[in-house]
Amino acid sequence: MSPSSSTIGHGGDSGRDTAAVAADARGNRVVSAVELAAHSSVHDCWVALHGKVYDFTSFLEEHPAGPESILKLGGTDGTEMYETVHNAGMLDDFEAELVGTFQP
Numbered sequence: 001m002s003p004s005s006s007t008i009g010h011g012g013d014s015g016r017d018t019a020a021v022a023a024d025a026r027g028n029r030v031v032s033a034v035e036l037a038a039h040s041s042v043h044d045c046w047v048a049l050h051g052k053v054y055d056f057t058s059f060l061e062e063h064p065a066g067p068e069s070i071l072k073l074g075g076t077d078g079t080e081m082y083e084t085v086h087n088a089g090m091l092d093d094f095e096a097e098l099v100g101t102f103q104p
């Protein structure tokens with residue numbers, strides 16, 4: 001088994017006329033509110049925080065307060081809720097979960 005076999009293909013390579021160069025790398029994409037909204041399940045949970053989109057799918061079960069507090073914000077900008085209990089610095093450990101920049 002190769003680790004690279006887990007690469008996610010979202011399909012579709014047309015329609016992007018800005019940042020065309022190097023825009024496909026994970027963590028370096030622009031995510032719209034519409035795309036974000038499609039990732040709101042326990043199997044696929046993205047949340048926008050402080051202008052960036054994170055894939056928290058595999059973190060849900062690891063979240064010390066349980067999966068629900070994150071899951072209920074899946075597919076949305078959770079910055080406001082997040083800020084009430086956490087600080088932005090905690091996200092430094094989540095570079096690997098970074099999907100891209102949120103552009104609603």
Ligand code: HEM
Pocket residue numbers: 047049063064065069070073078081082085086090091094
């Ligand atoms: C959308 C993202 C997140 C949301 C909405 C969220 C929400 C919450 C909430 C509501 C609590 C309970 C606070 C309380 O009981 O006063 C909590 C606790 C906690 N969260 Fe998060 N969280 C998020 C992401 C994270 C991340 C990325 C980490 C990274 C380590 C994290 C670590 C923790 C820890 C350590 C606690 C404390 C648990 C405890 O007191 O036993 N959370 N979170």
